[in-house]
Amino acid sequence: MNNQSHHKSVLTKESIENLITDQNGIYVDATFGGGGHSYAILKKLNKKATLIALDQDKESIKKNWIEDKRFHLFHNNFIHIRDILNRNHIGKVSGILADLGISSLQIDNPERGFSNQLNCILDMRMNQESSYSAQNVINECSREELFHIFYEYGEFKNAKKIVDKIFKKRFKKNITTTSDLIHLFFIKGSFKKRKKFFARLFQSIRIEVNNEINILKNFLLESSRILFPGGRIAMISYHSIEDRIIKYFFKKGIIINKKKLKTLPFRMIHKKVIKPNIQEIINNPRSRSAKLRIAEKNL
Ligand SMILES: C[S@@+](CC[C@H](N)C(=O)[O-])C[C@H]1O[C@@H](n2cnc3c(N)ncnc32)[C@H](O)[C@@H]1O
Structure with a gap:
């Protein structure tokens, strides 16, 4: 395994420790980015486990690939997670992690046009093929x-x-x-x-x-369909619009503008949202707005 990206992963310990309930299970890292979370998940898993990772950004995939037999990385949008699993003959998984937004690799690259600190072409596409x-x-x-x-x-x-x-x-x-x-x-x-x-x-x-709000809503619904009962989902978000959607769905089973689900799909495993501690914020100021929510699929 190697990890070469300059992106500093956020709330790694807090998210991974709570995510893994079966060390031989199948896990999904929906937002591979610099690969830090994937790397940390693999470190916790046994030899028989599998990690499916996705990113819609080709550059992240090319630069940060992890050499490990248990690891399978796909260039795709996480809205297609169920299709990707089906194509790989996987029905359900033990855990899903999504660390939303963009990575330092994307923000700091002037050609990508994400940063208001750099003079560059207005672009902001996470998927360069869009x-x-x-x-x-x-x-x-x-x-x-x-x-x-x-x-x-x-x-x-x-x-x-x-x-x-x-x-x-x-x-x-x-x-x-x-x-x-x-x-x-x-x-x-x-x-x-x-x-x-x-x-x-x-x-x-x-x-x-990047149609981020619609995609997030659909991803949450898809996640509730592909997790084993007892499996967990860890969502890291960076602004209140996303956090509100995640919190509402985990607590009430409601996706804003969509019908309420008949049964509550998740149970929050922490009452309060988890935020980076002061040391993490000093080491990585970009983590300061992060919010982590973890939920468990109901039986
Ligand atoms: C904050 S970074 C993730 C960093 C990663 N957790 C790490 O440890 O390095 C978010 C990544 O998710 C990707 N991404 C965001 N939305 C996505 C989506 N709908 N489908 C697939 N990838 C997405 C972005 O391209 C970016 O690389």
Whole structure:
């Protein structure tokens, strides 16, 4: 086994310790990224166990592959998890981990256009084969669509003002780079306030580009179908929209905008959400917004 990525995995000990209930079982790492969580899972498993890992980003797969007979990595979206398992003659699994969002490998690469700290082409596609990028969102979405993106995914009360600025600019010239976008906004106040504004702006566009909310909802439903009773699911999220969806589903069996399930699929194994401790935040400031929730499939 090797692990070469510069992405620092988040809440590794807390998630893996609670995830593994059968050391000979079949596990899924739905968001392989830099491979840190997969590596830690493999370390805990016996020789007979299997780990299925997925990532929709080809680069992560190419750069961080783990040489291990128990390990099987697929370039795919985790929304297709049931299909992938079926194709590999697997019906049910003992545990699923998903560490949502993007990795440092993606944020720090200027060609990927995820970072508001770097001047680069607006892109933000996790899957480089997708034909829908941040440029399409900013230059082609209607007023209503953009309003929805900034209001729902960025939780901006003043979403209309943001849309107006984008429309005024794109009427004259397409907005193609991260600095084209950033220069549209003058944010009064502290550096912290500015930082927060752009983080939320970029986050909301990224969620739209990668259809992250719909995919998360479907993934939770699929997970409840592929886990053995007693099997566990560990979900790490980085913003309140995702955390709310996960919490609601684990607690009440309800996916927002979808029908309530007849029986409650999961039971939360911790009442409170798990967050990184201060030492982890000092070592890895990007972990500061992480929230881990773990649930067990009901019998
Ligand atoms: C936070 S990183 C995961 C880091 C990883 N846990 C580690 O230890 O290095 C999230 C990864 O999930 C991938 N990803 C996000 N949404 C996905 C989806 N719907 N399907 C497949 N991969 C996804 C991203 O491309 C990214 O590589």
